[in-house]
Amino acid sequence: MIKEITSRILNPDEFIENQIREISNTVGDGVAINALSGGVDSSVVTALGHRAIGNRLKTFFIENGLMREHEPEQVRSMFEDIGISVEIIDAREDFFKALRGIDDPEEKREAVTQTFYKKVFGKLVRESGAKYLMQGTILTDVDETVAGIKRQHNVFEQLGIDPEQAFGYRIIEPLIQLRKDGVRLIGKALGLPESVFKRIPFPGPALAARIIGEVTPQRVEIVRNATAIVEEFLKDTGAFQYMAILHKDRVTGIREGNRDFGLQIEVRCWDSVDARKATPTRIGFDILEKLGSAIVNQVPGVVSVTYHIATKPPSTMEVV
């Protein structure tokens, strides 16, 4: 049983100090490795780890082909600005090959996990000689994985899987007692830029979690376009998270007087404190209408746009 540290009782400086000490003690004079996605969890882990063991933490950004527009370059340059160097690994082919033909959400997450750990990251770890893997697992990931709602890519011990035996390295999860709001406080206390510690959550399987049905480069490109539009329109809402989802269902539409059997994009925008419960953000129809028009006009093939209006539960934040 993991002991939760709520954001109300969290003392950020003390927490950081404790974690730095613990990481240093664990790794000793060894080498650790971590994968940075640019999300708040992995960014905070990256900053914590570098505080603790400096350049003996090797930080990689895995370009899996599932990230948002310009994301790999933006993340690297942001960390360069605070003196942390990040290496980008192009693994797009591996991921798309693993995802080919997969429709089921759980199998999809599993394909991303397995490709990440066994193929791409496992190879990096072996080559680096690192025996320690740092990860941004938070308590909500553990809850949802244990409940069987979602298979998070970074919760092995809770499932009775020994990562050392299964993958050859020991996992360090400094944020596992926190929820998202606590992680943001730590990010702020570490001096990360606001764009990082206030960054909206983005899932482990990245845009693959925003696609119903098969994940192909073409379908990722569609949801990537829609995501850029949604993020631009909704960035000032103050919402917890917002996203575009590509449906598999096709719907009837009409273009220049002719029938167009096209695609549907679903927009979700959530108000939430810690992702355990969430309600749809009350966005004005001025914005919703412009958003709908922008998506149908700028994303080829899309004829229909919806806005999610149910709460979590029984919905989840992501669709996959």
Add this chain to the structure above:
Amino acid sequence: MIKEITSRILNPDEFIENQIREISNTVGDGVAINALSGGVDSSVVTALGHRAIGNRLKTFFIENGLMREHEPEQVRSMFEDIGISVEIIDAREDFFKALRGIDDPEEKREAVTQTFYKKVFGKLVRESGAKYLMQGTILTDVDETVAGIKRQHNVFEQLGIDPEQAFGYRIIEPLIQLRKDGVRLIGKALGLPESVFKRIPFPGPALAARIIGEVTPQRVEIVRNATAIVEEFLKDTGAFQYMAILHKDRVTGIREGNRDFGLQIEVRCWDSVDARKATPTRIGFDILEKLGSAIVNQVPGVVSVTYHIATKPPSTMEVV
């Protein structure tokens, strides 16, 4: 080319007088038959026809298993109140058999059309000895059928199909020069109750047009439940049309802490004058949230609800 009569230039009394004369001249002392769905178009045709030729117009309500809650009985009793008798024909088995295994929207509409005309209604016509079939085709149906957007069930001549040769009867379409707003004016002038002439549009293929993927009795029941909730919540919006749509895509949800891979209902509510163009109705989030909760709580299996926010075009009013 059909000459449009816009609602602006329409003189309802004169139009009714002309149509009654024309119907009488066409049918002579013969017998005509029509199918009443309870929608404004077929209701106006039923009232017009009975004014013209009285009981020599035989009016049937085809219970295809695709209608809304209590609809067959409500329509019959409404027309009984104004002295018109309507016979209900139970053809549920025929329709579900024809729809089995069909996913494609056009094939679905075609299956409903063929079952209606060739099987169910064709039999009624033969048994009745009627040589005339009255239908509520309006100009928007013709436009959309000619454009290939949708195959309406009642537009044969425009497609170069001779219904006498194909189906054995002549079709009378008294409303073909009008659009929906004009038809409502005629309904009012005919003395139909407001619940009829202001009734929101409902498609020919009924709830089959509100289901993405296969139409089964179980899936119709789901969308029927959701439709009853949507109509109750949105009846006071003054909107042109509102509906619930059952998606085929399944989405991840969470129920009592456990993963629930469930269904999604899409709600559409349209502001429109004549159905050619339409914008989403600006419904307050107080209502949208309650509507979302009601659907996930009352319709078994549903974990997600969305509200449509794109315009027509490029969306269409219905999804199938």
